[in-house]
Amino acid sequence: MYQYDQFDHAMVAARNAEFKDQVERRLKGELSEDQFKPLRLMNGLYLQLHAYMLRIAVPYGVLSSRQMRTFAHIARTYDRDFGHFTTRQNIQFNWIKLADTPQILEDLAAVEMHAIQTSGNCIRNTTTDQFAGAAKDEIDDPRPFAELIRQWSTFHPEFTFLPRKFKIAITGATRDRAAIRVHDIGLQLTDKGFDVYVGGGMGRTPHLGHLIKSGLPGDKLLSYLEAALRVYNRYGRRDNIYKARIKILVSALGPQEYARQVEEEWATLDQAQIDAPHAEIARIKSFFPQPAYAEKPFDVASLERAKAADAGFARWVRNNTLAHRRDDHVSVTISLKPTGLPPGDASSAQMDAMADAADRFGYGELRVSHEQNVILPHVAKADLYELYRLLDQNGLSSANVGKITDMIACPGLDYCSLANARSIPLAQDISQRFADAELTDKIGDLQIKISGCINACGHHHVGHIGILGVDKQGEEFYQILLGGRADEQAALGVITGKGLSAEAVPGALERLIKLYLELRTDETERFIDTVGRLGREAFAGALHEPA
Amino acid sequence: MKLLTANRLTDGLVLWYVEGSDLSGWTEDAALATRLEDEAAALLLDEWKARETEVVAPYLVPLIDENTLVKREYVREHVRANGPTAGQTAFDTARQHQRGEVF
Numbered sequence: 295m296y297q298y299d300q301f302d303h304a305m306v307a308a309r310n311a312e313f314k315d316q317v318e319r320r321l322k323g324e325l326s327e328d329q330f331k332p333l334r335l336m337n338g339l340y341l342q343l344h345a346y347m348l349r350i351a352v353p354y355g356v357l358s359s360r361q362m363r364t365f366a367h368i369a370r371t372y373d374r375d376f377g378h379f380t381t382r383q384n385i386q387f388n389w390i391k392l393a394d395t396p397q398i399l400e401d402l403a404a405v406e407m408h409a410i411q412t413s414g415n416c417i418r419n420t421t422t423d424q425f426a427g428a429a430k431d432e433i434d435d436p437r438p439f440a441e442l443i444r445q446w447s448t449f450h451p452e453f454t455f456l457p458r459k460f461k462i463a464i465t466g467a468t469r470d471r472a473a474i475r476v477h478d479i480g481l482q483l484t485d486k487g488f489d490v491y492v493g494g495g496m497g498r499t500p501h502l503g504h505l506i507k508s509g510l511p512g513d514k515l516l517s518y519l520e521a522a523l524r525v526y527n528r529y530g531r532r533d534n535i536y537k538a539r540i541k542i543l544v545s546a547l548g549p550q551e552y553a554r555q556v557e558e559e560w561a562t563l564d565q566a567q568i569d570a571p572h573a574e575i576a577r578i579k580s581f582f583p584q585p586a587y588a589e590k591p592f593d594v595a596s597l598e599r600a601k602a603a604d605a606g607f608a609r610w611v612r613n614n615t616l617a618h619r620r621d622d623h624v625s626v627t628i629s630l631k632p633t634g635l636p637p638g639d640a641s642s643a644q645m646d647a648m649a650d651a652a653d654r655f656g657y658g659e660l661r662v663s664h665e666q667n668v669i670l671p672h673v674a675k676a677d678l679y680e681l682y683r684l685l686d687q688n689g690l691s692s693a694n695v696g697k698i699t700d701m702i703a704c705p706g707l708d709y710c711s712l713a714n715a716r717s718i719p720l721a722q723d724i725s726q727r728f729a730d731a732e733l734t735d736k737i738g739d740l741q742i743k744i745s746g747c748i749n750a751c752g753h754h755h756v757g758h759i760g761i762l763g764v765d766k767q768g769e770e771f772y773q774i775l776l777g778g779r780a781d782e783q784a785a786l787g788v789i790t791g792k793g794l795s796a797e798a799v800p801g802a803l804e805r806l807i808k809l810y811l812e813l814r815t816d817e818t819e820r821f822i823d824t825v826g827r828l829g830r831e832a833f834a835g836a837l838h839e840p841a
Numbered sequence: 842m843k844l845l846t847a848n849r850l851t852d853g854l855v856l857w858y859v860e861g862s863d864l865s866g867w868t869e870d871a872a873l874a875t876r877l878e879d880e881a882a883a884l885l886l887d888e889w890k891a892r893e894t895e896v897v898a899p900y901l902v903p904l905i906d907e908n909t910l911v912k913r914e915y916v917r918e919h920v921r922a923n924g925p926t927a928g929q930t931a932f933d934t935a936r937q938h939q940r941g942e943v944f
Contacts, residue, residue, distance in 0.1 A: 321851070323894040341897060343921055345853035391852040636927045707917060708925035716920070718927040768912035 295356050295659070296441045296581045298406045305449065306403050309410060313337045314396035321393065338409025339395055343711050346390045349412040350402060354422040354440035354464075355383030357660040359649040364405045366645035372398055377645065379630060379638045381702055381753055382461075383421045383662040384412060388709055410448065415456045417447035417523075421463045423471045424663035427582060428625045428671035430617040434483045436466035438579040439512060442570055445578075446516050453523050457530030458538035460523070461495075468782070473664060475503045475784035476756055478540045479522060487511045492522060492552065493544030496750035500786050501541040504549035506556065513575060517568040521560035525552065585657035590676040592622050600679045607682050609731060610693035618672065626656075626670040626678075627663070628685060629692040629700060633729045636718045637703045638666030647688035655681045664753075665702055665741075667695065697734040698742060698807070699725045702753050706746030706763060707770075713746035715763025715770035720744060720796055727800040728807075737807055740821045743778075756780035758822040759806070760787040761799065772799050774837055776830040779822055790830050791837035798839075805836040842907060843882040844874045846921070847889060847899035855921050856896060858885060867896065871922035876907040 298306075313333070320330040334340075338349040350365075365385055369377045372394045373387040380386055390398065402408055411418060420440045427435045443462060447453065453460070465472040466483035474480025480491035480503045488510040494503030510518055529547075531537040544552045570578075601608035615624040628648060631637050640648070648668055652660045655677045656670035663669055673681060685691045694700045701724065704710065706717030721744055728734055743757030747764075754760035760775030771793035778787025794802055807821075813832070814824045825833060845858035847867070856867040857874035868874070877885065882901050889899040902918050903911040910918055920926060 321894070327893050327897055341848060341853055343917070344855055344924065345848070393851055707920055708927045715916070716926060718925075722927070765913075765916075768915055770916055 295358060295437075296353070296578070302406070303403075306406075306408050306410075309337070309408070310396065310399045310403055313399065317392060317396055332414075334392075334395075335413040336410070337395075337399070338412035339390070339392075340413065341711070342388065342709050343707070344709065345388060346392055346395070347386055347388050347709070348390045348395065348398065348409060349380070349384055349386045350407060350409045351412050351419045352384050352407075352662050353444050354420050354426075354437060355424055355662040355664075356426075356437065357662065358405070359652040359658045359660065361405045361407055362645050362649040362652065362660055364401060364407070366642040366649070368398055368401065369642040369645065376639050376641045378636070378705065379640065379662050379666050379668065381664050381666060381704070381751055382419055383424075383664055384419055385662070386705075388705075414454075415458050415460075416454050417443075417450065417456075417460045417462065420444060420447070421461070421472055421477075421664055423465045423467055424627075424661040424667075424669045425471065425616060425625050425671060426466060426661075427584070428618055428623075429467050429469075430619050431469055432467045432619065433485055434466045435579075435582060436464045436472075436481075436483050437582045438575065439481070439483065439515060440464050441578050441581070442516065442575065443519070446519070446570075452520075453527065456523070456527055457532045458535070458540075460526075460540070462519075470780070470782040470784070471663075473753070473756065473780035473784070476500070476753070476780060477503065479503070479519065481515075483512075484509075488515060490518065490522075492556075493541045493549065494784075495539050495541040496753060496755045497539065498536055498748045499542065500750070500755040501545060502784050502786065503541075504544060506549055506553035513569055513572060514565065516570060517563050517565040518556070518560055520568050521556045521563060524559050525555045585659070585672050587620060587623065587672070588674055590622070590674045592674070592676045597675060597678065604679075606686070606691065606693065607679060609735065610682055610691055611678060613693045613697065613735075614695045615673075615678070622676070623672055623674055624678070626673045626681065627695045628668045628670065628690050629695050630667050630690075631694055631700050631725065632689060632692045633699065634722050634726045637701050637721050640668070644688055644690055647684065647690060651681055651684055654684070665700065667700070693731065694734055696739045696741070698728050698737050698740045698803075699734055701725070701742045701744060702757070703744040704746050704752035706744075706752075710746060710751075712749060713763065714748075714765035715746050715772065716796070717744045717746040717752055717763060720761065720763070720772065720799060723796070723800050724803060727804065736817070737811070738817065738820055740807075741779075742803075753780065754778075755786050756784065757787060758820075758825070759803065762789075764793060766793060770796055772796065774799075774802065776833060777822070777825050788830055790834045794837070801839070802837045806833055809833060809836040842904040843877050843879060844902040844904065845877060845882060845885055845889070845899060846874070846902055846918075847896035850893070850895060850897050853897070857922075858889075876904065877901075 319325045340347045463472040463474045463477040464481040476494045482489040486509040490507040491503030661669040703717040703721040707713040743753040744761040745752035745754040756778040762773045775787030776790045860875040
């Protein structure tokens with residue numbers, strides 16, 4: 295993974311010293327809250343419903359075991375012993391004291407991490423495929439380019455005060471696991487360069503990104519992004535927060551006109567001054583080598599015997615492992631969705647256990663996925679059973695990846711000051727309702743995504759089943775969306791049926807799933823495919839109790 | 842009739858204003874919050890908005906009567922008063938309380 299150079303260390307240290315002074319001045323009353331609020335937000339510190347929340351950037355979701363242990367230390371020392379992995383591949387701590395924040399940031403700096411640009415109208419943490427560098431279907435590794443974007447966008451003076459926040463996602467595989475079509479800019483790395491999608495997003499007015507350029511060479515990426523951001527910065531709606539995202543500008547101009555303006559701007563730029571030289575790209579790529587793979591003899595018969603003897607292990611291998619570029623390895627997803635517990639949460643002991651697992655079985659590497667799980671990208675097949683047992687001892691062996699209980703849920707009204715309704719308890723209810731592993735396997739791949747408000751941090755627009763919490767005259771209600779998906783066939787879900795009370799949602803989902811199981815052509819037809827074949831109207835009636 | 846609430850500057854925790862308290866006027870226990878007449882509540886709000894080294898973002902929570910929150914405010918204020926409902930069986934907390942009852 296990327297390692298800080300002297301400039302990175304100096305920049306982060308300077309920022310931390312500056313923020314430490316700002317915190318001290320705030321506590322002494324030398325700064326008002328109005329003066330301090332934008333300063334703390336620039337360092338990832340929010341004031342939420344119950345306490346301060348610190349959002350820490352996990353650059354493109356890549357973590358070392360040492361960094362994970364630092365998260366465990368923060369959870370144990372400064373928080374209530376847990377952290378929450380987010381849909382931006384970051385981590386949030388929900389019970390932070392203001393006075394502790396400078397020390398936390400120092401602890402993070404010691405392992406080359408920070409919380410800069412995790413808030414505000416700037417370019418946020420670039421997200422990518424959690425299996426980058428490992429997946430069998432990968433065309434090229436997106437991490438060096440994500441790092442290039444990180445270096446270019448961090449403290450970029452022109453893009454520190456954009457009309458609104460700006461999110462970039464990048465994938466290098468044929469299967470889109472980074473949801474690039476619902477980002478402000480989505481980058482698809484192909485064997486001919488980058489396909490550039492612009493103007494995607496969720497929130498109040500969801501849009502899918504438009505392809506505005508194909509075959510952009512990697513060594514021209516930064517100057518093209520600079521042109522795209524400059525057009526947005528110049529013409530984005532600063533007069534109306536609800537119309538300030540780039541999706542509104544692209545929609546208003548039309549993708550072709552926006553693309554034309556970007557090309558025009560690009561042509562005026564001194565590209566050589568902006569784009570990274572080949573040597574620099576090569577230097578960054580050198581930070582992302584393949585691990586020194588252990589040559590462990592792998593005995594298929596032994597694995598099959600273990601699976602036959604332990605049904606839980608067999609299910610876990612089937613659901614939580616993904617084909618690796620090497621035949622003797624797999625990528626393992628550690629599900630943070632145990633039955634009945636908040637999605638994406640991990641205790642300090644679990645964080646330490648995941649770090650141990652990475653050191654013993656995963657070459658010290660971990661990833662955070664936007665589905666709020668943690669990944670060991672490189673695991674020898676010979677180590678799978680031992681790894682499973684370690685995870686199982688720590689409550690980390692849920693075998694439900696990609697299944698109905700592997701839900702995304704935002705923090706909702708339990709923590710978030712913007713939310714209208716709770717998300718986590720609803721996810722817990724659904725998780726308990728579908729706790730039967732045989733049933734979840736029978737249902738197959740199905741993504742439920744829950745947001746507690748229209749801002750869509752829980753990605754409800756692109757859930758096969760999306761659930762949006764709304765406030766209806768003081769009552770929490772939930773709208774159901776069907777047909778969304780975030781993959782390479784991205785589509786936005788459509789609200790189906792009337793809003794439901796929290797108590798009614800699990801039953802509605804049961805009826806919906808029962809109908810799907812009746813209607814699917816066979817067990818290979820996934821829920822989203824059946825909805826696509828028959829139309830969501832075929833399922834609308836199932837959402838409500840029969841009269 | 843209203844309640845006055847805020848977050849403590851140093852740790853962000855939720856506080857409720859209680860008259861006659863020896864705890865600088867604030868408590869973490871929502872059950873002890875003083876029901877304030879509208880005019881007195883407005884004056885207190887202005888006073889605490891100016892005392893920024895102690896609390897952050899003070900605001901008033903409207904009541905229908907001394908035991909009933911305005912329904913629109915109920916869920917948010919219930920969660921603020923009692924802490925996250927996550928980890929419990931969904932919505933049991935809310936069901937334990939008649940909707941609108943303080944807290």
